[in-house]
Amino acid sequence: xxxxxxxxxxxxxxxxxxxxxTLGMCPTLAVTTSAIxxxxxxxxxxxxxxxxxxxxxxxxxxxxxxxxxPAFIVIVASFVTMVQFLMQGFLPSLYESLxxxxxxxxxxxxxxxxxxxxxxxxxxxxxxxxGLGMGLGFTCAITILGAVRELLGAGTILGTGxxxxxxxxxxxxxxxxxxxxxxxxxxxxxxCIAVMNKIKKKHGMKPAQVPDYCGGKxxxxxxxxxxxxxxxxxxxxxxxxxx
Numbered sequence: 001x002x003x004x005x006x007x008x009x010x011x012x013x014x015x016x017x018x019x020x021x022t023l024g025m026c027p028t029l030a031v032t033t034s035a036i037x038x039x040x041x042x043x044x045x046x047x048x049x050x051x052x053x054x055x056x057x058x059x060x061x062x063x064x065x066x067x068x069x070p071a072f073i074v075i076v077a078s079f080v081t082m083v084q085f086l087m088q089g090f091l092p093s094l095y096e097s098l099x100x101x102x103x104x105x106x107x108x109x110x111x112x113x114x115x116x117x118x119x120x121x122x123x124x125x126x127x128x129x130x131g132l133g134m135g136l137g138f139t140c141a142i143t144i145l146g147a148v149r150e151l152l153g154a155g156t157i158l159g160t161g162x163x164x165x166x167x168x169x170x171x172x173x174x175x176x177x178x179x180x181x182x183x184x185x186x187x188x189x190x191x192c193i194a195v196m197n198k199i200k201k202k203h204g205m206k207p208a209q210v211p212d213y214c215g216g217k218x219x220x221x222x223x224x225x226x227x228x229x230x231x232x233x234x235x236x237x238x239x240x241x242x243x
Contacts, residue, residue, distance in 0.1 A: 004129040011133025017110045018141035019196040024110045027101045029185040038146030040094045042139025051079045053119040053131035060120045072115045077106045153179030
């Protein structure tokens with residue numbers, strides 16, 4: 001159970017896919033014009049992450065190494081199709097709002113990265129919690145981005161006009177429309193990452209160069225062939241900074 005909790009903590013804080021590893025930037029920057037969009041995209045990705053990690057972990061000893069990535073993509077695409085049909089049937093307005101970014105979950109580097117780095121090498125239960133942790137971390141991150149952009153750019157939270165949870169325009173607030181445009185996504189993301197780094201530094205937290213699931217024979221990232229490992233990307237960035 002401790003390992004499962006550690007997987008949740010890893011996805012939410014230590015290796016948050018958005019604020020720490022900066023993965024999946026395409027949907028992160030594109031759909032976060034509102035909090036509702038962030039919640040919808042995040043939860044959809046979480047469901048796909050958990051189910052694909054479950055299936056890939058179950059089949060990890062069956063799938064040949066030579067067709068590893070094509071097999072992962074087929075598994076992920078199957079679950080994305082299920083989520084897409086369910087969302088189209090029960091949440092048509094959200095489905096229309098997210099548009100092409102729902103089927104693009106198939107090639108989201110967060111999902112394929114966790115499949116390659118963790119689920120394909122570990123038992124089922126930890127893999128499920130790894131997918132859950134990463135999915136919730138992604139959901140929280142893009143919901144925060146969407147809420148901030150919606151608040152500053154439209155003056156509302158969770159909706160528009162009378163249906164909004166909060167509408168600052170009623171109190172004379174003039175929205176800054178740049179925050180719901182492309183540049184605003186970069187501004188808010190940069191600010192959130194800076195806040196995250198500040199909090200981690202204050203509490204003495206450092207990103208792990210070599211995660212506990214690392215496959216490098218000498219314990220280092222340089223000898224590891226896993227190019228989709230979050231630990232390797234962190235290590236490479238730190239080495240470039242030091243150089």
